[in-house]
Amino acid sequence: MAGSLPGVLxxxxxxxxxxxxxxxxxxxxxVPYFTFDxxxxxxxxxxxxxxxVDPSKESKTGxxxxxxxxxxxxxxxxxxxxxxxxxxxxxxxxxxxxxxVVGSEYRNRRDKIDELYGATGNFKYDEAPKRGRLEGTxxxxxxxxxxxxxxxxxxxxxxxxx
Amino acid sequence: xxxMKGISPIRRTTNYLNASPLVLKRRVxxxxxxxxxxxxxxxxxxxxxxxxxxLPQVQYKNPNVQIxxxxxxxxxxxxxxxxxxxxxxxxxxxxxxNKEIMDRLVKTVGKSKELLEEEALASEAKSNPANxxxxxxxxxxxxxxxxxxxxCPIMVPVPKHxxxxxxNQGHRYEEE
Numbered sequence: 001m002a003g004s005l006p007g008v009l010x011x012x013x014x015x016x017x018x019x020x021x022x023x024x025x026x027x028x029x030x031v032p033y034f035t036f037d038x039x040x041x042x043x044x045x046x047x048x049x050x051x052x053v054d055p056s057k058e059s060k061t062g063x064x065x066x067x068x069x070x071x072x073x074x075x076x077x078x079x080x081x082x083x084x085x086x087x088x089x090x091x092x093x094x095x096x097x098x099x100x101v102v103g104s105e106y107r108n109r110r111d112k113i114d115e116l117y118g119a120t121g122n123f124k125y126d127e128a129p130k131r132g133r134l135e136g137t138x139x140x141x142x143x144x145x146x147x148x149x150x151x152x153x154x155x156x157x158x159x160x161x162x
Numbered sequence: 163x164x165x166m167k168g169i170s171p172i173r174r175t176t177n178y179l180n181a182s183p184l185v186l187k188r189r190v191x192x193x194x195x196x197x198x199x200x201x202x203x204x205x206x207x208x209x210x211x212x213x214x215x216x217l218p219q220v221q222y223k224n225p226n227v228q229i230x231x232x233x234x235x236x237x238x239x240x241x242x243x244x245x246x247x248x249x250x251x252x253x254x255x256x257x258x259x260n261k262e263i264m265d266r267l268v269k270t271v272g273k274s275k276e277l278l279e280e281e282a283l284a285s286e287a288k289s290n291p292a293n294x295x296x297x298x299x300x301x302x303x304x305x306x307x308x309x310x311x312x313x314c315p316i317m318v319p320v321p322k323h324x325x326x327x328x329x330n331q332g333h334r335y336e337e338e
Contacts, residue, residue, distance in 0.1 A: 007226040012246055015192045015230055033228055034221055041174040043218055064232075066192070066244060083248050086194075087235065094236040096254050104198050104237045 008033045009048055012069050015086065019049065020061045020144045026051050026078055027059055029067050052080040060131050061141045062089030090131060100125065173218055182219030184264060185273045186227055192244035193220070196232045204257070209239035211260035243271050 008014075014031045021028035029050050034043035052067045059065055064087040067080035087093070092101050100107040107125060114122055135142050140157055148159035155161070172178050186193070195217070197209035213231055221229050241253040241263070251271065255263050273281075287293070296303040306314035322328045 008228050011191045011226065011228065013191050013244060013248065015194065015228060015244065031228070032230060036222070036225070041176060041179065043221055066248070068248065086242075087232075092235055094238060095242070095252055096236075096238050096240055101236045103234060104200070104203065106237060 005048075006033065006035060013083065014050065014067050014080070016050065016065065016067060018059050018061050018063045018065060020142055022143055023051065025053070027054050027065075027082065028052075029065060029080070029082075031067075050080050051077050052082050053078055054082040056082075059085060060089065063087065088131075091125075170214075173215065179219050179222040182216065182223050182264075183272065183275075184216075184220050184223060184268050185278055186220075186224045186243075186271055187273055189245045189247070190227060190243045190271050191246050192228045192230065192242075193224075194230050194232065194242040194244070195239075196235055196241070197239040198234050198237075200234075206239045208258045208260050208263055209241075209255050212241075212255070212263045216260055216264055241267070 009031065014029075016029040016031035019028045019030045029052050030047050031050060032045055032047050035046050036043055050067060052065075053070075059082055063085055065082045066084045066086060068083040069080055070078070073079060093099070094101045094106075097106075102110060132139075132142075136157070143158050145158050145160055148156070148161050151161070166172070166174065168174070195209060195213055197213060198206045199210070200206070217229060217231070221227070239255050241255055243251040243253075245251070253263070253266060253270075255266075258266075288299075291301065293300045294302050294304055302308070304314065305311050312320065323334070328334070
């Protein structure tokens with residue numbers, strides 16, 4: 001498989017998004033790259049999954065991270081390690097201003113407008129606990145979900161039966 | 163241009179793709195563009211145009227750089243270059259046109275024109291089939307193996323009066 005990998009993926013650092021996986025001590029990171037179609041002369045997006053170790057254990061699914069190739073691979077599948085987090089899902093920090101951001105609005109500006117309108121029951125970002133508290137009970141983004149068809153007595157919360 | 167379908171298909175011609183002056187320096191491994199798609203956000207227009215018109219050119223000239231776009235993530239547009247030593251260079255491109263962005267990138271993280279010309283010359287010398295030296299990857303080892311040329315002195319000794327040694331040792335002045 002290594003022979004057919006395009007040159008970009010052989011770089012020492014790669015940027016990717018953490019994707020849900022069943023791995024216990026490692027993360028699956030999806031790296032997007034572009035391949036050139038010679039006939040159409042256009043670039044098409046492809047993705048490649050890498051398994052990376054996160055020494056700080058801070059990364060969750062959906063975070064955009066930079067993974068760096070390991071000099072020595074202790075396990076055959078773990079090829080990279082997470083070197084820095086670019087964006088955290090839900091807590092995106094604008095690198096230019098350093099402020100927390102929601103879409104195309106700054107969080108503090110949004111809060112000020114809400115205050116002026118007299119909003120009461122809004123979600124308070126600074127008072128909310130860190131991500132990961134409801135994993136397994138209400139938050140099912142850490143492991144991959146799948147469609148199930150049979151009704152078991154004890155339903156696996158990661159199996160969707162709609 | 164019958165096969166040129168789609169929006170602005172000129173972007174899909176080799177001439178256009180080769181026309182970009184931006185060849186990134188070797189330490190730049192990842193290029194990230196953050197911009198918003200909303201037409202009403204005029205300060206993102208330059209970044210949007212850069213992604214539409216210039217990003218395929220940049221990727222064509224730099225096939226081993228990972229280029230990623232992020233849409234509608236932050237209120238201000240910016241470009242990040244991640245270097246191989248894990249540091250990053252941030253370009254705030256708020257309200258800049260795509261030409262300004264391109265010039266800025268060429269000035270900071272692009273290889274200079276002279277360096278590019280040198281590299282072009284070096285690559286030409288490598289691929290010229292008229293060159294000799296099998297050790298360096300060319301097909302022929304010496305001109306002596308071509309029919310019609312002077313044969314290799316290993317096989318057939320060269321006439322004495324053609325040798326520089328004979329000429330310089332004064333033998334040309336000797337009477338036969």
